[in-house]
Amino acid sequence: MADDLRLYFLECGSLKTQVQYIKMNQGLGDPYEIPVPFFLITHPRGNVLFDGGNALEVARDARAHWGVVVDAYEPVMSEDDFVVNQLQRLDIDPASVRYVVQSHLHLDHSGAIGHFPNAEYVVQRRELEYAYTPDWFQKTAYIRPDFDKDVRWLFLDGPNDDGYxxxxDGTIKTLFTPGHAPGHTSLVVTLEGEGPMMLTADACYTMDHYEEKALPGLIHSAADVAYSVRKIHREVDRLGATVVTGHDPDAWPKFKKAPEYYS
Ligand SMILES: [Zn+2]
Incomplete structure (x- = not known):
């Protein structure tokens, strides 16, 4: 295990979908395949995950685990893509993971929950509440067996608990970015060499979302999405950060992937 600060980009397969499910009201019926990213950060005081891709069950029988939503988002995933198996190939012991930060609790982000015995799971309190009681239009995006687990949660409490x-030491800080989901959190990782990296997660699916050319196809509040994108811009400008979008088939291939890393 590394004892310096490193940021690894990992991918839990992809989702085969259509443009309109990613960019609202655009490209109706056009096929679109998006990566399912998650991130490992090694820190002298413990390892950190930012999201964990899909649950292992998805590699075995996606329809049994996810239900009808696979008609809109068809996962391409093998058991090797499961977060625990990917970390094993990097020689990362599950017991060494101290925090799992959840950007939100949608189905393609919550695969790590419950698999790291010493971890605290960092999530916006309102996100976990909403995951149990979603509006009808977000219901298929939350898979209760993924998050209804006896784990140690570390709750962030909305706007008053921003910038956790x-x-x-300032190296890993949350940024509250609701809209796509009500308790969505982005993450800023400040590396010694690369400088600050803004991991937007689904606050900006792609650079089109970052550049205010698209809303996400799946949304909790459009106004909050717009507000959060502006907020990310302000932070990126202030920090001089590199932007890493959440499901971007064009930008994602340009980044180094594990076992390579940024430091
Ligand atoms: Zn999402």
Whole structure:
């Protein structure tokens, strides 16, 4: 295990979908395949995951685990893509993971929950509440067996708990970015060499979303999405950060992937 600060980009397969499910009201019926990213950060005081891709069950029988939503988002995933198996190939022991930060609890982000015995699971309290009681139009995006687990949650409490500094040293900080989901959180990782990296997660699916040319096809509040994208811009400008979008088939291939890393 590395004892310096490193950021690894990982991918839990892809989703075969259509443009309108990613970019609202655009490209109706056009096929679109998007990566399912998650991230590992090694820190001197413990390893951190930012999301965990899909649950292992998805590799075995996606329709049994996800239900009808596979008609809109068809996962391409093998058991090797499961977060625990990918970390094993990097020699990362599940017991060494100290925090799992959840951007939100949608089905393609919640695969790590419950698999790291010493971890605290960092999530917006309102996101977990909403995951149990979603509106009808978000119901298929939350898979209760993924998050209804006896784990140690570390709750962030909405706008009043923004900018949570994981280790108190400024290297890993949350940014509250609701809209796509009500308790959505982005993450800023400040590396010694690369400088700040803004991991937007689904606050910006792609650079089109970052550039205010698209709303996500799946949304909780359009106004909050717009507000959060502006907020990310302000932080990116202030910090001089590199933007890493959440499901971007054009930008994602340009980044180094594990076992390579940024530091
Ligand atoms: Zn999502």
């Amino acid at each position: 500094d994981l280790f108190g």
